[in-house]
Every structure is written in C-alpha cells, then in structure tokens.
Amino acid sequence: MTANPRLDLADQGEAADLAAFLGRLLRFDRAAAVRLQAVPGADGGGVLAVFGRLPLGGSAVLALRTVRLAGEVAAADLTVSAGQLLESVDEPGARLTLPAPVTGPSWAGLLPPRSGWQPLGQPPVDLVMDEVRAAVAEFKRRTAEVPEHHRSREVVDALADEIWSRPLGAVEGLPLRVAHAAHAIGFLRPGVPLQAHRAGPWLRLDAPAGSVALRTGGAPGAGLGLSPLR
Template sequence: MTVQTRLDLADQREGADLAAFLGRLLRFDRAAAVRLQAVPGPDGGVLAVFGRLPLGGSAVLAVRTVRLAGLDAAADLTVSAGQLLESVDEPGAGLGLPAPVTGPSWAGLLPPRSGWQPIGRPPVDRVVHEVQGAVAEFKHRVAGMPDHHRTRQAVDAVADEIWSRPLGAVAGLPLRAAHAAHTIGFLRAGGPLAAYRAGAWLRLDAPAGSVALRTAAAPGAGLGLSPLR
C-alpha cells in the first residue's frame, strides 16, 4: 500500500492562510505539534489542522481547515508544526506530510465531529469590542500589581477570572473562546460568526477557522487565557 506523503491544495490562497496559522501557533510554542485529519470527499477532500494555544495556565484548541485537490485515503497523524510549516510550498499549492511524532496528551481528545447544536450568531464587531475591553482590563490590573506580587501564578489568576466571564454577545460562551479566536487571527471585520455546543464542548466558528474548548464541568477543563498584548 502506498502511503501519501504530499497533499495538493485546491486553492493556493488557503496554503498561505495555513502557513500563517502555523506561524502563529509557533509564536506561542516553538516545539508545537499539530494533529492532522484528512478526509476524502467528492470534491477532493478536506484537511483539518488542530493546534493548541497555550495561553496562560491552560489552553484552547484552534482548528484550520483547507480544501484538497485530491486524496488517496483518509489520514490521521500528529506532526511537528514547524516541520509542517516548512513543508508548505512557496506558492501555497501543496504541502508535505512530516514524519509522525508522539502526540501530546491534548491531541488524543478532540472535539466531536457531529452533534453540535447552535447557541448563537454574535456580530463580529461586538465580539471584538468585548475582547479588546477585556484585554485593556487585564493590562490595567497586571500593571497595578506590585512587582513582588506579579508572579506567573498571579497573572494567570487574573487572566482566568477575566476570560471565564460569559461573552455578552452569546449566552453560554466564555470570553476565552472569543479571545482565542482573536489572538489566532480568526476574527475578521464583517465575517459571520456562529457558536455551538456539543455535550461538554463549545465551539466558535469564523470564516478563517474555529476554536473549541471544554466547559469547566468537563475533565481537563479550566482553559484560562492570558492576553498576548
């Protein structure tokens, strides 16, 4: 059996977007790994790339999908984000599949593919406004801490308190989901947003990608985020 080691993309612009996504993940963790799931389809197939945003004491999963020009068979593997970025062709027309790596623990627990129920369609401008206001509050509160109290634990506690708050634009979705989407570059002016729930999982979809997280009631939750800037 021949194992496919290269994927051709249906649109080279999506290759450039994928490279930007991987670059942002590597800003947070130079040793980041991503889980890849490629599924054949009538129009060539789809590749989903899952990455972990290690912001603050915990994390949120970011998901970027790209359309494929063709796919021999389904693929599911975890690889180095840096090696995958290096494999993206300069024109963005294709990418190589690096050798698999031992997956981090988060890669074994991904959001479900089905069973999602809609919980809201927030206006992107309102969501961005809320996130920017929360970032400003975070900066103000951290700047006001005495130097000897400004520990990583104290900063993460402030971040977790802020990002655990509900997003005003969507009942049931925490601010941390919107902040993660904003930080990874998924929130774009005029782009439609949609929020969903499936069991313990929450998801926020934007045209450029999705973020997913588990609720505090679920094992492995507590996904607090610290703003980058």
C-alpha cells in the same frame, strides 16, 4: 499516507492561510504539535483538518483550520510537529509534505465531536471584538497595578484566568476565553459572520477562517500557563 507524504492544496491561497495559522500557533508554543485529519472528497480532492492547542488558561482551547485539497487524497490521521509542517508548506507550489508523526500530546486524543452540535446564537463580530479588546485593556491595566515584586507568573495567570472565564455578553453560554482564542489565532475579522454552538461539554465558535472549541469542566492540558493576547 506514509507512501504518499505530499499533499496538493487547492490553490496558493490555501497554502498561505495554512502557513499563517501555523505561524500563529507557534507564536504561543515553539514546540507545538498539530493533529491532522485528511478526508477524501466524493468527487476527488478533499479536506485537511488541522487542530492545534492554544495555551490560554485553565481549560485547553483548540483551534481548527480546514484546508481544501486537490488531486488524489488518502484518508489519514496523525500528529506532527507544527514547526516542521510549516517548513514543509510550499506556498508558490500550493503543496506540503507531511513530516514524520510524533507522539501526540494529551489534548490530541480528545477532539471535539463532529456531530450533535446545538446552536447558541450568532453574535455580531463587532460586539465580540469590542469585548475582547476591553478585556485585554483591563488585563494590561490590572497587571501594571500589581507591584513588580509581586508580579509572579502565578499572579498574572490567575488574573488572566479571572478575566477570560467571564461570560461573553454578545452571546449566552460562551466564556470570553473562546472569543479571545478566536481573536488571538486570527479568526475574528471585521464584518465576518460568527456562529456559536454547544455539544455536551464542548463549546464552539465558528468563523469563515476557522473554529475554536473549548471543553468545559476540565480538559487535557488544564493548568498550563497563560499567554494573554497583547
């Protein structure tokens, strides 16, 4: 991809959706990196998969947004700055220019598998959103109840981790953390269909706008700070 760093997107909507996704990632981490995988299509065009990490507690949650590509597409796999990629998105022209690769963070070396996923269920999005909102409200309330002189980052992180580690009632097998991540990145929207899956230690929640995946039992980046949705 070095000789042809520009990618043509399928339309302006794809460019706008990619820009919104990158903007949300940067809200959590201004120095965020994303791993990109460009896959050519059999009849031209192709897909660009964009992976980013959401720092939401003791286990790294990954968010995936796919973007439809047009024109000639060469296979590529690289890690770049999310901020530089966002700056390169030309929404009116429906194109982007790939920034220079960066040294990838540890999470970028361990992505969810492409196959082997087993269905866990199709949780109703309204119930999932209700659970996330209730958990956010509890986090705010309990944080406010902690005396200010005891409200350290460690205390707040431990409280958030306790809440988001609970099981999601709308579907068996997923923690609230996964739904929280999907909500924080903008994938949960009223009326959209959801699907939950498991593959080995990985859990995944799919929505039309993208997917979030969590590696259970510890993952690269474990122990980093929390950024609870407010």
